[in-house]
Amino acid sequence: MNMGDYPDDWLILAGDIAERPQLLDAAFERAAACFKQVIWVPGNHELWSVPDDNGVRLAGEARYQHLVSLARNHGVLTPEDPYPCWPGDPAAINVSGPLVIAPLFLLYDYSFGPQGLSREEIIAWAREEKSVAADEMLLSPEPYASLAQWCEQRCRLSENRLRKIDPKASTVLINHFPLRQDLVHIPRVPRFIPWCGTQVTKDWHVKYKASVVVSGHLHVRRTDWRDGTRFEEVSLGYPAQWTPSHGIAPYFREILPG
Ligand SMILES: [Fe+2]
Numbered sequence: 547m548n549m550g551d552y553p554d555d556w557l558i559l560a561g562d563i564a565e566r567p568q569l570l571d572a573a574f575e576r577a578a579a580c581f582k583q584v585i586w587v588p589g590n591h592e593l594w595s596v597p598d599d600n601g602v603r604l605a606g607e608a609r610y611q612h613l614v615s616l617a618r619n620h621g622v623l624t625p626e627d628p629y630p631c632w633p634g635d636p637a638a639i640n641v642s643g644p645l646v647i648a649p650l651f652l653l654y655d656y657s658f659g660p661q662g663l664s665r666e667e668i669i670a671w672a673r674e675e676k677s678v679a680a681d682e683m684l685l686s687p688e689p690y691a692s693l694a695q696w697c698e699q700r701c702r703l704s705e706n707r708l709r710k711i712d713p714k715a716s717t718v719l720i721n722h723f724p725l726r727q728d729l730v731h732i733p734r735v736p737r738f739i740p741w742c743g744t745q746v747t748k749d750w751h752v753k754y755k756a757s758v759v760v761s762g763h764l765h766v767r768r769t770d771w772r773d774g775t776r777f778e779e780v781s782l783g784y785p786a787q788w789t790p791s792h793g794i795a796p797y798f799r800e801i802l803p804g
Pocket residue numbers: 561562589590591722762763764
């Protein structure tokens with residue numbers, strides 16, 4: 547991917563780009579040079595409290611806010627920025643009003659796991675099949691008491707903004723984690739599911755009139771449909787899960803016009 551390769555296109559980065567802030571910063575710089583507009587939502591890997599190249603170890607909300615400032619330095623839109631409208635013609639894709647693009651940062655709260663169990667019991671259940679997420683060691687919720695509490699706060703903040711969208715508009719919702727449990731297709735690690743989202747968002751595609759919902763957590767690129775909404779999981783996965791010699795072009799997924 548070279549400078550100016552996609553001068554008319556927008557790029558969505560759906561999270562888990564890099565763990566070190568300096569590498570994420572370099573990715574923002576490169577993407578911003580290649581695309582007209584870049585949109586980013588954080589994944590769990592970016593939020594891991596690993597030290598940066600100078601040994602500084604930011605965690606939790608402070609880390610998220612730092613990453614947002616890195617994105618903004620490159621003109622990359624984040625979940626903290628005003629929601630842009632898709633610059634294409636909504637009528638061309640059978641949408642009547644404007645199409646609002648909403649990058650979200652919602653996290654997970656273990657509610658995709660077995661019902662009625664505490665977080666500790668869910669972790670023990672996942673451990674039986676060696677499926678406990680590294681987040682348990684590396685993803686700090688500070689200053690919140692738990693990731694579930696941070697997730698609740700993020701969902702509340704996000705809904706407050708989504709409710710204010712023009713009722714005539716449709717949306718493109720972007721969140722690292724899938725919005726619905728029935729979109730989690732991970733047959734090789736089924737007990738990883740508690741770290742994949744929250745039940746709070748299961749009807750957001752209907753509530754907020756989503757034409758498309760984009761996620762990037764599962765390392766399984768696929769398209770699903772629910773209630774007339776297209777769900778695109780756009781992960782590249784780890785470097786071993788794709789072939790760099792093919793270049794990036796075959797791995798892009800067209801969201802709009804779609
Ligand atoms: Fe992830």
